[in-house]
Amino acid sequence: MTAYLVRRGLQTIPLLLLVTFLTFSLLLFLPGDPVTSLLSQGETLDPEIVEAYRKELHLDEPIPVQYGYWLRRAMVGDFGDSTQTRKPVSEELRSRIPATLQIGLAGFVAGLLIGVPAGIAAAVWHNTVIDRVVTMFSVAGVAVPGFWFGIMLILLFSVKLRWLPALGFERITSNPGEALKLMILPVTVIGWELSAVVTRQLRSSMLEVLRQDYIRTARAKGLHERRVVWLHGLRNALLPVVTVLGLLLGRILAGAVVVETIFAIPGVGRLLVGSVRTNDFPVVQAIVLMVALSVVFMNIVTDVVYAALDPRIRYS
Amino acid sequence: MDLGVIAARDVPVDSWRATRGRLVEIAGRLARQRLAVPAFGFIFLVLLAAIFADVVAPYDPLAQSPFEGLRGASWDHPLGTDQLGRDVLSRLIFGSRIALMVGVGAVAFGAAVGMPLGLVAGYARGFADDAIMRCMDAIVAFPGLILALGLVAALGQSPTNLIVAIGIANVPWIARIVRAQVLSVRELDYVLAARGVGATHARILRVHVFPNTLAPVIVQSTLGMGYAVLTEAGLSFIGAGIAPPTPTWGSMLQFGFGFLNRAPMLSIVPGVAIFLLVLCFNLLGDILRDELDPRLRGRIP
Numbered sequence: 001m002t003a004y005l006v007r008r009g010l011q012t013i014p015l016l017l018l019v020t021f022l023t024f025s026l027l028l029f030l031p032g033d034p035v036t037s038l039l040s041q042g043e044t045l046d047p048e049i050v051e052a053y054r055k056e057l058h059l060d061e062p063i064p065v066q067y068g069y070w071l072r073r074a075m076v077g078d079f080g081d082s083t084q085t086r087k088p089v090s091e092e093l094r095s096r097i098p099a100t101l102q103i104g105l106a107g108f109v110a111g112l113l114i115g116v117p118a119g120i121a122a123a124v125w126h127n128t129v130i131d132r133v134v135t136m137f138s139v140a141g142v143a144v145p146g147f148w149f150g151i152m153l154i155l156l157f158s159v160k161l162r163w164l165p166a167l168g169f170e171r172i173t174s175n176p177g178e179a180l181k182l183m184i185l186p187v188t189v190i191g192w193e194l195s196a197v198v199t200r201q202l203r204s205s206m207l208e209v210l211r212q213d214y215i216r217t218a219r220a221k222g223l224h225e226r227r228v229v230w231l232h233g234l235r236n237a238l239l240p241v242v243t244v245l246g247l248l249l250g251r252i253l254a255g256a257v258v259v260e261t262i263f264a265i266p267g268v269g270r271l272l273v274g275s276v277r278t279n280d281f282p283v284v285q286a287i288v289l290m291v292a293l294s295v296v297f298m299n300i301v302t303d304v305v306y307a308a309l310d311p312r313i314r315y316s
Numbered sequence: 317m318d319l320g321v322i323a324a325r326d327v328p329v330d331s332w333r334a335t336r337g338r339l340v341e342i343a344g345r346l347a348r349q350r351l352a353v354p355a356f357g358f359i360f361l362v363l364l365a366a367i368f369a370d371v372v373a374p375y376d377p378l379a380q381s382p383f384e385g386l387r388g389a390s391w392d393h394p395l396g397t398d399q400l401g402r403d404v405l406s407r408l409i410f411g412s413r414i415a416l417m418v419g420v421g422a423v424a425f426g427a428a429v430g431m432p433l434g435l436v437a438g439y440a441r442g443f444a445d446d447a448i449m450r451c452m453d454a455i456v457a458f459p460g461l462i463l464a465l466g467l468v469a470a471l472g473q474s475p476t477n478l479i480v481a482i483g484i485a486n487v488p489w490i491a492r493i494v495r496a497q498v499l500s501v502r503e504l505d506y507v508l509a510a511r512g513v514g515a516t517h518a519r520i521l522r523v524h525v526f527p528n529t530l531a532p533v534i535v536q537s538t539l540g541m542g543y544a545v546l547t548e549a550g551l552s553f554i555g556a557g558i559a560p561p562t563p564t565w566g567s568m569l570q571f572g573f574g575f576l577n578r579a580p581m582l583s584i585v586p587g588v589a590i591f592l593l594v595l596c597f598n599l600l601g602d603i604l605r606d607e608l609d610p611r612l613r614g615r616i617p
């Protein structure tokens with residue numbers, strides 16, 4: 001296992017360099033002088049200030065050198081100041097992470113709670129009405145735009161039925177009752193999107209597993225069907241689902257962008273949208289990097305978990 | 317003449333002909349699929365609406381009538397009017413232009429960049445393969461919408477920039493599929509024979525290898541189209557897409573959201589249009605994939 005971990009760790013280094021370089025290179029696409037975009041909101045700046053800033057950011061150096069300096073600052077979480085609030089980007093980010101984490105984690109749990117039973121049911125009752133209904137929902141789940149689904153939920157549960165509040169956010173630690181009420185709709189949107197992926201993946205891997213010889217053996221020796229499905233089937237069928245965890249995290253974070261915008265949740269996603277609209281480039285760059293690094297990290301965790309669960313991966 | 321030479325000379329023609337024959341065969345099988353006809357039909361309908369928007373749309377999508385704002389469905393306005401009195405049906409019809417243009421453009425960009433990269437990676441192997449595929453892995457680490465937002469922030473909001481920003485997310489998937497296909501084809505007898513008779517690498521790639529990569533790329537492109545439509549709508553919805561007043565389905569939803577209480581149809585209509593178009597692209601992609609993969613043929617999509 002140690003050898004595998006070392007190998008996996010070494011493979012990650014070039015990937016991390018590429019991901020950071022891609023994020024850095026967004027800066028190179030900025031029209032005109034990057035200093036103007038990084039410092040101001042369109043007003044003319046004193047040429048001396050521009051020059052001083054260019055020196056400070058090493059923008060007068062060749063691109064690889066610029067990247068080196070940028071990376072060194074990024075590694076300690078220094079992305080400069082927001083052009084909007086003039087506060088350090090890291091500070092802005094830190095205040096927004098808890099909301100995204102709260103909604104994202106709850107959405108992840110909701111996605112599994114819907115997706116896992118649905119995937120199992122579809123596979124166990126393959127080619128029946130249940131399978132068709134589940135497949136239909138998972139196909140629709142991928143095609144329904146999350147933002148539209150959210151709006152439809154608000155229309156039904158907040159505008160028409162008046163059961164749930166539509167907008168706002170409360171930390172679960174400060175006011176659990178209100179927080180849960182506010183979380184139901186946004187978490188449903190994220191959970192629905194994730195469950196479509198989980199259901200499809202689990203259904204196909206479960207179908208594969210249920211065709212295996214050891215399942216036939218388990219049935220032949222007289223085990224109860226429930227035991228065959230849950231113990232022998234699910235344990236093996238869940239393995240391939242682990243591989244999509246990184247993909248799911250990507251979906252949660254992309255979903256957070258729209259969900260936080262619709263439900264007025266002060267999270268990282270909403271900060272990103274606001275920063276794109278106001279051309280607050282340092283914040284955009286920091287969030288894009290944070291998201292990509294989280295996905296890379298999640299993929300490593302996924303691989304390690306997979307290797308721990310399945311020895312064939314470790315030794316291949 | 318040596319038999320191997322005859323085979324090597326004949327294969328290029330066969331390779332293309334086989335691909336074309338296969339596509340015709342697939343089209344025939346598709347027509348017999350229950351869901352393929354309505355899915356293709358709807359996409360075709362949207363395509364017609366986009367091309368002939370000027371003729372089909374009853375009103376100018378930008379024409380405002382301040383005294384006719386937020387009207388419900390009527391004979392004059394089958395889908396009602398928005399807050400500025402603009403006809404929703406006309407805006408929906410014109411909005412299909414952006415949806416399809418960005419969808420097709422993003423996939424075309426993905427294929428135009430991804431296919432050569434995949435071909436080179438799979439054929440050259442070694443360092444080129446490693447370098448290209450690690451770059452692809454790096455791009456995959458960015459969720460599509462986030463990458464598109466980052467690029468839009470840097471490049472600015474224009475249709476071309478949007479196509480590039482959304483299309484980049486397609487590049488790694490196309491490159492990976494093409495590479496896998498090339499790896500399985502490059503050691504086949506007819507490629508070895510072509511190499512044996514002295515065909516250049518460019519010729520082998522163009523005539524022998526490339527046609528074999530088309531089918532899976534078509535599947536991935538169809539699926540990618542749905543994804544691109546969804547991403548474009550998402551970007552427009554959050555105000556990072558094509559700037560108003562150009563009608564897009566995402567921006568129609570955004571404006572409608574503000575009037576959810578008084579005019580829910582403003583939010584329902586564009587959402588249904590996005591959903592149906594994406595669903596049809598996905599269904600068509602799924603059916604194509606099943607038809608192209610003999611192992612899956614006969615199973616429900």
